[in-house]
Amino acid sequence: MNRFDWLPGFITLLAEERVAILHSDPILLAPAHCLHLDAEDWGRAARVASASGYRWAGLWGDPVDEQVRIYAVLAHEGDYLVLMTEVPLQAPVLASHTPYFPAADRLERHLHDLLGVDFQDHPDARRWTRHCAWPEDVYPLRSDFPVGGDSPKRAPADVDYPFERILGNGVYEIPVGPVHAGIIEPGHFRFQAVGEQVLRLEARLGYTHKGIEKIAVGRDASGLARLAGRVSGDSTVAHAWAACMAMERAAGVDVPPRALHLRALLAECERIANHLGDIGGICNDVGFAFAHQQFGRLREQWLRGNLAIFGHRLLMDVIVPGGVCRDLPEQWESIIKPQLSTLSRALDDLLAIIDDHSSLEDRLVDTGFLTAELAQMLGVTGYVGKASGQDFDVRRDHGYAPYDGLEVHSPCRTQGDVAARLQIRADEIRDSLNLINRLIQSLPAGPIAVDWPQSVRSSEGLAVVEGWRGEITSFVRFDEDGRVARFFPRDPSWFSLPALEHLVLGNIVPDFPVCNKSVNISYSGQDL
Amino acid sequence: MQKILRKIWQTGTLTEAPPAADEIEALGKEVKRIIDQRLGGSLAIRQVDTGSCNACELEIHALGNPYYDIARFGIHFVASPRHADLLLVTGPVSRHMETALRRTWRAMANPRFVIASGDCACNGGEFGSNYATCGGVSRVIPVDLHLPGCPPTPNDLMRGILTLMRKEQPQ
Numbered sequence: 001m002n003r004f005d006w007l008p009g010f011i012t013l014l015a016e017e018r019v020a021i022l023h024s025d026p027i028l029l030a031p032a033h034c035l036h037l038d039a040e041d042w043g044r045a046a047r048v049a050s051a052s053g054y055r056w057a058g059l060w061g062d063p064v065d066e067q068v069r070i071y072a073v074l075a076h077e078g079d080y081l082v083l084m085t086e087v088p089l090q091a092p093v094l095a096s097h098t099p100y101f102p103a104a105d106r107l108e109r110h111l112h113d114l115l116g117v118d119f120q121d122h123p124d125a126r127r128w129t130r131h132c133a134w135p136e137d138v139y140p141l142r143s144d145f146p147v148g149g150d151s152p153k154r155a156p157a158d159v160d161y162p163f164e165r166i167l168g169n170g171v172y173e174i175p176v177g178p179v180h181a182g183i184i185e186p187g188h189f190r191f192q193a194v195g196e197q198v199l200r201l202e203a204r205l206g207y208t209h210k211g212i213e214k215i216a217v218g219r220d221a222s223g224l225a226r227l228a229g230r231v232s233g234d235s236t237v238a239h240a241w242a243a244c245m246a247m248e249r250a251a252g253v254d255v256p257p258r259a260l261h262l263r264a265l266l267a268e269c270e271r272i273a274n275h276l277g278d279i280g281g282i283c284n285d286v287g288f289a290f291a292h293q294q295f296g297r298l299r300e301q302w303l304r305g306n307l308a309i310f311g312h313r314l315l316m317d318v319i320v321p322g323g324v325c326r327d328l329p330e331q332w333e334s335i336i337k338p339q340l341s342t343l344s345r346a347l348d349d350l351l352a353i354i355d356d357h358s359s360l361e362d363r364l365v366d367t368g369f370l371t372a373e374l375a376q377m378l379g380v381t382g383y384v385g386k387a388s389g390q391d392f393d394v395r396r397d398h399g400y401a402p403y404d405g406l407e408v409h410s411p412c413r414t415q416g417d418v419a420a421r422l423q424i425r426a427d428e429i430r431d432s433l434n435l436i437n438r439l440i441q442s443l444p445a446g447p448i449a450v451d452w453p454q455s456v457r458s459s460e461g462l463a464v465v466e467g468w469r470g471e472i473t474s475f476v477r478f479d480e481d482g483r484v485a486r487f488f489p490r491d492p493s494w495f496s497l498p499a500l501e502h503l504v505l506g507n508i509v510p511d512f513p514v515c516n517k518s519v520n521i522s523y524s525g526q527d528l
Numbered sequence: 529m530q531k532i533l534r535k536i537w538q539t540g541t542l543t544e545a546p547p548a549a550d551e552i553e554a555l556g557k558e559v560k561r562i563i564d565q566r567l568g569g570s571l572a573i574r575q576v577d578t579g580s581c582n583a584c585e586l587e588i589h590a591l592g593n594p595y596y597d598i599a600r601f602g603i604h605f606v607a608s609p610r611h612a613d614l615l616l617v618t619g620p621v622s623r624h625m626e627t628a629l630r631r632t633w634r635a636m637a638n639p640r641f642v643i644a645s646g647d648c649a650c651n652g653g654e655f656g657s658n659y660a661t662c663g664g665v666s667r668v669i670p671v672d673l674h675l676p677g678c679p680p681t682p683n684d685l686m687r688g689i690l691t692l693m694r695k696e697q698p699q
């Protein structure tokens with residue numbers, strides 16, 4: 001399969017719909033392909049893309065002088081196509097993609113709240129990221145908005161967000177959050193239920209919004225890498241890698257092969273640690289304490305290995321622009337090899353027990369069912385997508401280094417329930433163990449980083465990586481002084497949260513925690 | 529069931545004396561004594577994430593795994609601030625969580641302790657103070673102990689809690 005064989009066909013379809021392509025650019029955001037469109041044609045292009053079955057994978061805006069550049073990412077067959085257009089900052093009005101791609105809903109609302117882009121025909125006019133920390137008619141990402149903000153008063157609680165309600169006999173509402181009963185990130189869930197059955201769930205996030213896109217502006221490359229590593233702490237490797245890859249593409253920096261291998265090693269270690277924690281967490285949410293303790297134990301051992309090998313339990317700040325900041329310690333083989341074999345033996349035992357346990361099966365099978373159609377429509381990737389028939393993995397299908405030189409296996413199941421999401425995690429742990437084995441066997445010698453170039457001119461780059469949660473896209477633009485002018489990391493959680501709102505329907509309220517854990521979205525990753 | 533029992537038997541007991549054993553053992557005994565004396569035998573913690581990157585929570589979770597098993601010191605996490613002696617706060621305090629944090633703190637009975645856990649909670653960390661963050665917990669509620677780290681490891685957290693328990697009075 002050649003890259004972009006489908007693109008000429010798509011361009012023909014666009015032409016038939018009278019969509020004018022101002023410029024077709026394979027270089028600007030390579031390996032993604034960029035189509036510069038007239039703002040007038042924005043909605044029509046989405047309609048054609050939707051009819052062609054493409055996946056909608058992200059949106060951001062970039063204020064440049066008196067214009068706002070808008071980018072939307074489409075994915076198809078492992079290729080990424082970026083639609084791009086410009087609207088005047090004074091009247092930034094554009095057709096919404098949401099009528100054609102439901103996945104676009106919250107990203108468009110986010111862009112409206114932060115940059116003031118007005119998406120016409122958007123079916124939901126409510127704010128999303130904005131609560132009460134800044135007024136309705138000002139937009140933090142505009143250059144005239146001070147980083148420190150201009151409303152010094154205490155921000156009141158966001159009490160008048162208009163949740164949709166279901167009325168009728170016996171329907172009641174359960175509000176949960178932002179401060180939860182457990183140790184989890186703050187968000188608000190509004191359930192409408194009858195008896196124990198969930199009729200509707202609406203999530204409201206934004207509580208962890210901390211101005212990441214704004215405070216990225218003006219940073220140097222290493223400052224951005226540190227920030228990216230804190231977009232979502234459990235995905236610190238994936239986000240740092242994505243941001244560094246975007247910066248390296250923008251600046252034309254070639255990362256040495258050894259550094260790429262080490263990055264992949266880090267990414268697989270991160271995947272394993274999180275999946276271990278999640279499998280334990282899912283079992284815990286249905287009262288199977290044995291597995292919770294066992295997987296907690298395995299995770300802790302794994303984190304201690306991380307510390308011994310990479311100097312940080314959660315692997316923060318190891319990936320830096322140009323490579324990685326530390327090489328493997330001398331005795332790494334004697335640490336990592338026993339780790340791999342211990343984990344793989346323990347998994348065999350424990351997964352067999354999980355498989356055999358009928359009361360667990362009772363709770364997990366058929367719970368939180370997400371159809372393949374919905375998964376596709378919502379653009380879900382990662383374990384949520386893979387458990388619902390979305391056979392896609394950036395490492396395998398888009399092939400970035402060093403994965404392009406390794407045969408990456410990616411699991412896919414069609415059951416779409418909590419049990420399948422647990423199984424996918426187990427499958428992925430095994431695949432990652434396997435990958436780690438191959439990575440260390442083929443570890444190239446040589447430097448672990450190159451110096452970051454002194455003079456980086458205006459440029460932009462887009463990177464896509466497979467984080468443990470799924471596909472992450474990261475966009476960076478440098479200004480003429482080589483400082484960051486725009487950073488937008490798109491976590492997979494943008495798409496798995498709407499999936500959660502659907503898959504919980506018809507389930508009983510007490511099964512929400514396990515449904516939630518099986519999806520495990522990052523609030524921080526999507527609130528930014 | 530047999531398999532489960534066999535696995536439990538094979539795994540054995542993992543709980544360990546906290547590292548830097550001497551210092552922590554001493555503190556551990558002392559904290560237990562203070563908890564017994566002042567808090568009726570247990571320390572109840574309510575954790576609030578005020579915009580952390582979520583890594584701080586991962587390490588707080590780890591306190592419950594078989595290696596640390598913090599419950600053996602009489603320390604446990606509770607669902608409501610009404611039941612809590614200690615508020616363990618992470619994150620730079622996003623302005624969207626500012627009021628929720630204050631309300632949670634106000635819901636606690638006296639005496640109440642507050643730990644600002646992690647660089648973000650101490651001073652805003654990587655996010656500092658900006659239009660969307662307050663830049664640290666002490667800008668919103670009184671803090672008894674600042675615990676740096678990004679994130680503080682389970683050992684750091686245990687040390688912090690023990691140090692706090694030694695303090696005479698909450699703020």
Ligand code: SF4
Pocket residue numbers: 230233579580581582583584618619645646647648649653654677678679680
């Ligand atoms: S202190 Fe570090 S780990 Fe904790 S929330 Fe802040 S950035 Fe994340």
